[in-house]
Amino acid sequence: MMNRIEFMKKLEMLLQDISESERKEAIQYYNDYFDDAGVENEGMIIEQLNSPEKVAQTIKAGLNEEGENGEFSENGFTDSRFEDKKEVINESKSDQRNQSYTKQNETKKDDTLKIILIVLGCLLAIPVGLPILCTAGGLLIGFVSAVIGILIAVLATTVGLILGGIGLIGVGIVKMVAAPPAGLVIVGGGLIMLAIGILFLLLSIWIMTKAIPYIFKGITDLFRKIFNKKGEKAV
Amino acid sequence: MVFNTGAALLDAIVLAVVSKEEDGTYGYKITQDVRQAMEVSESTLYPVLRRLLKDECLEVYDMECGGRNRRYYKITQKGNAQLNLYKTEWKAYSSKISMMFAGGKK
Numbered sequence: 001m002m003n004r005i006e007f008m009k010k011l012e013m014l015l016q017d018i019s020e021s022e023r024k025e026a027i028q029y030y031n032d033y034f035d036d037a038g039v040e041n042e043g044m045i046i047e048q049l050n051s052p053e054k055v056a057q058t059i060k061a062g063l064n065e066e067g068e069n070g071e072f073s074e075n076g077f078t079d080s081r082f083e084d085k086k087e088v089i090n091e092s093k094s095d096q097r098n099q100s101y102t103k104q105n106e107t108k109k110d111d112t113l114k115i116i117l118i119v120l121g122c123l124l125a126i127p128v129g130l131p132i133l134c135t136a137g138g139l140l141i142g143f144v145s146a147v148i149g150i151l152i153a154v155l156a157t158t159v160g161l162i163l164g165g166i167g168l169i170g171v172g173i174v175k176m177v178a179a180p181p182a183g184l185v186i187v188g189g190g191l192i193m194l195a196i197g198i199l200f201l202l203l204s205i206w207i208m209t210k211a212i213p214y215i216f217k218g219i220t221d222l223f224r225k226i227f228n229k230k231g232e233k234a235v
Numbered sequence: 236m237v238f239n240t241g242a243a244l245l246d247a248i249v250l251a252v253v254s255k256e257e258d259g260t261y262g263y264k265i266t267q268d269v270r271q272a273m274e275v276s277e278s279t280l281y282p283v284l285r286r287l288l289k290d291e292c293l294e295v296y297d298m299e300c301g302g303r304n305r306r307y308y309k310i311t312q313k314g315n316a317q318l319n320l321y322k323t324e325w326k327a328y329s330s331k332i333s334m335m336f337a338g339g340k341k
């Protein structure tokens with residue numbers, strides 16, 4: 001079971017989508033509550049509060065409805081709009097009556113069944129999930145390698161073209177002394193090579209400054225998405 | 236208890252509990268006191284107190300207590316008027332029901 005600090009942390013996180021003042025009020029209330037109840041009652045209160053999710057739900061329901069809907073019974077707050085989530089606040093402490101006793105048992109059984117199903121699901125997913133994960137990892141590494149390879153190729157072409165162009169221009173100038181027409185042709189070729197080299201230089205600058213950051217951003221976004229999905233499931 | 240409690244009755248009970256303490260009282264104690272009349276869960280009262288605050292039937296102040304600030308709830312004039320209204324309504328309502336039950340026994 002969570003302790004008080006974990007409980008409050010989770011609650012605060014779950015209340016991120018309400019206004020700061022409402023969140024502070026609620027957090028102060030439950031902090032006071034724990035303080036006043038004393039350490040010896042901490043476990044009991046956490047158990048009765050059920051979960052940070054349910055407390056957050058009650059708080060948010062209170063914010064939205066302004067008391068027009070719903071009904072408070074000895075078992076807590078009931079609201080037809082939240083009928084399916086009724087057990088929210090339903091667990092009453094010392095209620096020995098059969099009705100709610102069986103109800104609690106059922107919920108617990110449900111929970112156990114759920115856990116078993118989740119564990120089974122995970123076990124079954126390993127033979128399928130592992131290869132998929134490996135394949136995805138392999139694809140990712142391959143993709144990154146391909147990008148790096150292309151970058152190296154483009155860079156090499158750039159260097160080759162620029163150096164070759166400059167070289168040809170040099171040779172052309174020397175040749176012009178002996179045979180001006182041939183020299184001019186060579187200088188012209190050198191200039192063309194240099195121009196293409198400059199274009200490739202621009203391309204490699206683009207790859208380094210735009211394409212690679214973009215790809216890495218895509219990859220991190222992908223991971224974040226996967227991670228977030230897992231987080232939601234845990235909630 | 237087999238009867239459900241409407242929001243208004245819970246408001247009335249909370250107002251009654253808070254009005255008993257001249258210097259105000261705090262969340263945990265309010266919950267414990269309300270529990271003398273009915274079973275409420277630990278999270279039931281926060282929305283109720285918040286609503287009563289917003290309706291200006293209650294006011295809060297913080298007081299230092301054992302090295303921390305504890306939030307106290309105190310009834311306002313408006314809250315007292317509201318409580319009196321609830322009390323009158325409850326008297327009429329409960330006596331009618333009692334009368335009906337007594338009459339049904341014949």
